[in-house]
Amino acid sequence: MIQTSNISKKFGKLIALNQINLQCSSGQCIALIGPNGSGKTTLIKSILGLIVPDSGEILFNGKNISNDWKYRSQIGYMPQIGRYPDNMTIGHLLKMMKDIRKHESIELDLELINSFQLNTMLDKRMSNLSGGTRQKVSAALAFLFNSQVLILDEPTAGLDPLASEILKEKIIKEKQKGKLILITSHVLSELDDLVTQIVYMQDGNLIFHNSIEELKLHTSETKLSKAVAKLMTQAQRNE
């Protein structure tokens, strides 16, 4: 569904992405992991078109995304840090987003709005929200349009355990509907029962992309977190 071939991106001297090839298909739930500054967010933003790669191309459903924008109607995106216009209320924001994407004849998915109880605070201004509530809003927006692809950048960071659990349930539910889900996260233990594939990145390089079973086999660990930790030390030793 999403295919990147040889994409590279430099920020000044820093190489953020180096010849990344990645293949994602629907029904997969891919965890994008790696140390800080390994290029995870850059990769995601490239897929979203927020960042324009220096070279290489990204195909969405077989179509090159450069100079295209319609494909984003099939993506729900939850940013790492949700930043919203300060003097908008949650209600306004939701209304505006619905308004902007109205032409898409899809059924709205209000489940998260309800379960996060965002309905009760529609009048609150975005500037007055706590980080957690903001994340809830981001999550709700990402799932709102029933998109075929969900890109979640550190979805559970800042969420309380209850909300985090609700979100995980939701992700699993959507995965079962056959959607493609891309998650980046630091908290590996959370991903255990979610993901089907692991992509490991370091210093802009894609080190490893495999199904979770293979990974566990490869590292002969049963826990994902341990398997990844082993992987990371291996990678460091190789340097």
Place this chain on the structure above:
Amino acid sequence: MRLVILFLLYFFNLVFSSFSLIASTIYVGQKTPFHSIRQAVIHASPFDTIFVQPGIYFEHDLNIDKPLFVIGINHPIIDGQHIYEVVSIRASQVLFTGFKIQHSGVGTLVDPAGIKIYNVSNVTVSNNILDDNFFGIYTQNGKACIIKNNTIKSYGQAEQEIGNGIHCWKSDSMQIIGNTITGHRDGIYFEFVTNSIIWRNTSIANLRYGLHFMFSNNDTYITNIFKKNGAGVAVMFTKGVTMINNTFEQNWGDAAYGLLLKEISDSFIFNNKFTENTMGIYMEGASRCQMQKNIFKNNGWAIKIQASCMDVTITQNNFFGNTFDVGTNGTLVLNSFNANYWDKYQGYDLNKDNIGDIPYRPISMFSMIIEKNPPAMILFRSIMVSLLDKTEKMIPSLTPENLKDETPLLKPVKL
């Protein structure tokens, strides 16, 4: 002098009226013995009256060479067919009134005119309509002639292709009253004309000057209107000019003045109105002139006074909305500005005597800059120029230090 003229006129009148008892009346028209005015004039005796009935008369060399009263009924047309001078008056005491004179010949050697007065006195030309003539009414060596209530119109395209509306040369004691002149080279032109009065004329849209005179001393100009003429009004090499209550309006152009005073002395300019001229008054070599109670409104430069002027007194005038109040070309100032009202004055009046407590400097720095560098006009009213002007007001450097009104008025002079 003028009294003497009036008395003489009165006396002549008495003499004429006694003559008229024996003088006869001649009619000119289709159904009368005389079909042309020229024949009638030849047959007439002095002091006869010739009535001309309506119609069109193609006359040539119409010489009125004896004292006659020639009166047109309902403006009969005398047509010069673009060849001849239409009417030539070569006798004193002629009255010529009520005609429409058109299509005089054209020529620069003989200066053909609609009506020309040759070397005579006490001629009255009144209530005529002059249309499309080379010169309108031309007087040479005239004395005590009256040119009154004529409408003079022409359609000149270039200065050299057209003569003046009312042209007087070497004349004396003339009265030019209530005429309307348009489309000629100069509306009214005086050269060597003395002791004359120009009163209530309207001179609009002439190619060069609305009024133009040179070497014409001791003349008086009252309540005339000069508007939209190519270069306004020019007054040169003359002394003893009195100008009262005239209007100078919309004389626009690169060398256009409401009033140009060049080498003028001992003159009095009172209660005139200068509106929307590129330059209200431009003075060069003027001396001993008084300017009082005039209004300068919305002119480019209200007064441009060159450094060659001296002893010009400018007092009790009102200045409103002029782009520049005063312009000059040097730092030498031998003239005085006193007790004028300047709308740009920003001073104060603590003792409430209606006189500003700090002097007003009517010359802005920028007007000096433009004087030196005309294209700088493109920067006018820009922020930078305003800043420069403000600084100059505080520390004068470019502008003449002693060109100032020490007693500026806070309220306009009541006129």
Place this chain on the structure above:
Amino acid sequence: MNKLIKYVIIDILRNKIVLAYTIILSIISFSVFSLEDNTAKGLLSLLNLILFIVPLVSIIFSTIYCYNSSEFIELLLSQPIQRKQIWLSLFAGLAVSLSLAFLLGVGIPLLCFEPTPTGLMMIIAGCLLSIIFVAIALFASVLTRDKAKGIGFAILLWLYFTLIFDGLILFLLFQFADYPLEKIMIIISGFNPVDLSRIIILLQLDVSALMGYTGAVFKDFFGTNLGFFVALSALVIWVLVPLQLSLYVFKRKDL
């Protein structure tokens, strides 16, 4: 697109600065007309307002707004919306609200006290200047990520257009005083929207002075229908060029 413009405008109106700007403009305009005894002086004060304050407020406000709405832009960018649309909506929203503020604050008093061609010309010029400086602000803010740098750059541009440019012209005029510069000046004035607007207004305000000397050259050019049309087109180009440039950069910008 229209929806986005609507949201931008709502957002701008919600922050009170534009409202305050409108009110201050109208207070100034009404007071210059009612305090001065003749409207000509009021017009001159307004001219300074149009040439000085309007560009300043337009460029600073728009630059700050651009930086402050980076979140909004980011949010929209992840939605199925063209970048071009987002940017143009931002421009349109700013242009509409700032020229609306100008129309309400200065346009209405001008129409009340000075319903003449001069007044009309000042309204046109003020509106165009508002819009031009919005476009320039967009360009300034898209060039750098750093808000402080961006605002500094915007102020520098404003200073250049209102002051430095004229200073350079004056310098050139005196350096090359021996050459006929009138026609060249007309072309050069096209390089500064503030000068261009000023000259268009000047032709109404100081027509008597402009009829003389070199003024006539300016009058002969800008005073004709063709010249006026050319000047207006130049002003429109001053909107389009910075806007296009900023759009070009924005389309390729990483966010």
